[in-house]
Amino acid sequence: MDNIVDALNSAYQEFLSAAAGVLEAQEASESYKTPITDTALESFKQRWELFRVACDQAEEFVESVKLRIGSECLVDEATGSVAGKPGQAIAGLPPISAVRLEQMSKAVRWLVIELQQGSGSSGGSSHPNSSAPFDARFTEDTAQ
Numbered sequence: 545m546d547n548i549v550d551a552l553n554s555a556y557q558e559f560l561s562a563a564a565g566v567l568e569a570q571e572a573s574e575s576y577k578t579p580i581t582d583t584a585l586e587s588f589k590q591r592w593e594l595f596r597v598a599c600d601q602a603e604e605f606v607e608s609v610k611l612r613i614g615s616e617c618l619v620d621e622a623t624g625s626v627a628g629k630p631g632q633a634i635a636g637l638p639p640i641s642a643v644r645l646e647q648m649s650k651a652v653r654w655l656v657i658e659l660q661q662g663s664g665s666s667g668g669s670s671h672p673n674s675s676a677p678f679d680a681r682f683t684e685d686t687a688q
Contacts, residue, residue, distance in 0.1 A: 548605050555591070555598035562591035619645065 562584070569584035 545605070548602050552598045552602050555595040559588075559591040559595040562588040615649075618649075 566584045566588045569581045
């Protein structure tokens with residue numbers, strides 16, 4: 545994470561320096577277009593692109609961490625390990641099996657993919673890895 549923050553900071557500083565270079569070049573040329581202003585603008589454009597890449601990489605990292613934390617919290621809550629004792633129910637919710645948790649996770653992923661693609665079909669039968677529609681009642685979890 546430190547590397548990502550350092551890269552983002554470095555790209556930002558270079559971007560600011562390039563912006564200052566453009567302003568200085570325009571002031572020196574009395575706002576006329578010269579080879580010096582063209583060079584400064586090209587440097588500014590390159591630094592802007594590098595800064596955008598660094599921002600995109602930082603955003604991807606943050607999103608991956610959010611997903612990982614969310615998954616860990618989901619597993620902890622579903623298995624009951626948050627309550628301090630493995631298998632203990634949390635706030636009246638019975639723990640579910642890891643197999644069922646994985647099934648629900650896959651179903652959610654498929655729904656997200658379908659929503660992102662704009663299909664809007666959430667009937668469950670469009671899932672290629674599923675032989676039966678997704679049952680939101682989780683009947684097998686109540687028996688545990």
